[in-house]
Amino acid sequence: MRFSVFTLFPELLRPFTQEALLGRAAARGLLAFDLIDLREYAGNRWRKVDDAPYGGGAGMVIRVDVAAAALESLEAVPDEVILLTPAGQRFDQKMAEELAQQNHLALLCGRYEGFDARVETLVTREVSLGDFVMMGGEAAAACLLEAVARLRPGVIGDEQSWRADSYSSGLLDYPEYTRPAEWRAQAVPEVLQGGNHAAIERWRRDRALERTLARRPDLLATAGLTPQDSAALLSAGLSAEQLAQVGAPPPPRKSRKKTPAPAVPES
Structure with a gap:
């Protein structure tokens, strides 16, 4: 170029x-x-x-x-x-x-x-x-x-490093950490020190959502939010009405466990 x-x-x-x-x-x-x-x-x-x-x-x-x-x-x-x-x-x-x-x-x-x-x-x-x-x-x-x-x-x-950057992903970037694992009583989140990649990705997405909500809430309307994102934003303090205003989908429905019918004694 x-x-x-x-x-x-x-x-x-x-x-x-x-x-x-x-x-x-x-x-x-x-x-x-x-x-x-x-x-x-x-x-x-x-x-x-x-x-x-x-x-x-x-x-x-x-x-x-x-x-x-x-x-x-x-x-x-x-x-x-x-x-x-x-x-x-x-x-x-x-x-x-x-x-x-x-x-x-x-x-x-x-x-x-x-x-x-x-x-x-x-x-x-x-x-x-x-x-x-x-x-x-x-x-x-x-x-x-x-x-x-x-x-x-x-x-x-x-x-992929720039595709996940702030604004490229539609959100502000998530916080990053490196060694030392603990510095002046501030520890790296435990989830990042484990090997559960799905949990790490969810943690990063949730932190990106929280940062965007706190610093640039205007970006949420065009961020392509998922139902899981909506649940994270509700947990971070966004109201259901505000969630609707940014066009976010409803969060996943909590599954209801069916109470098993009592056993009928044999006559």
């Missing part, structure tokens, strides 16, 4: 793409990163890419002709051209999984007061990390690069 990142500060991203899993995946040919300096397409000897905004106001705006020339320099047309902007669609795991299906993404990182609005006609989508403003798009690009690249085959060792 190829990422072409257009920025005024390519050196901010270079170490990020050369270290850890991203760097190793690039060395193995699984990922490729083009960090492209927008100043190379300024069209003037001062390498000036911005200008004062029409109508007045503070700050400077990156010119649309610079962005267009940079994008048109690519040898192949990207599958997606993404403008990183606070006005964009909020980035989430579902979007990361969609983008991971592509082979070539181009990212436009703004600075100053952002890009000329006509740049929006050059992109396929606008993306935001959340409801806050940073000094440029490089940090947002780094987050998108890692979130998308880790979903590509071979980038991380075990694909």
Whole structure:
């Protein structure tokens, strides 16, 4: 998968793409990163890419002709051209999984007061990390690069490890433990130290449900809950009415033991 990142500060991203899993995946040919300096397409000897905004106001705006020339320099047309902007669609795991299906993404990182609005006609989508403003798009690009690249085959060792992650499973992740088994009077739950894999899976699912209920209850409505999940949520404090509001199925019915009929003495 190829990422072409257009920025005024390519050196901010270079170490990020050369270290850890991203760097190793690039060395193995699984990922490729083009960090492209927008100043190379300024069209003037001062390498000036911005200008004062029409109508007045503070700050400077990156010119649309610079962005267009940079994008048109690519040898192949990207599958997606993404403008990183606070006005964009909020980035989430579902979007990361969609983008991971592509082979070539181009990212436009703004600075100053952002890009000329006509740049929006050059992109396929606008993306935001959340409801806050940073000094440029490089940090947002780094987050998108890692979130998308880790979903590509071979980038991380075990694909199932990301499928069980927070948001990929529809819930927040369950708590994890490792050695030592006891630390400062805090012990690893006994169920995790046994060999009952079915009990471990149920424990993990129940803890994920509890965490999601406590921290992100809004996720429950789209989590694909089972009757067993509903029972766990009722035990965790969710009411039957709230359970119905998130569209959860009813919990399993408790089986009633039939009282055997009294024996009739033989006459």
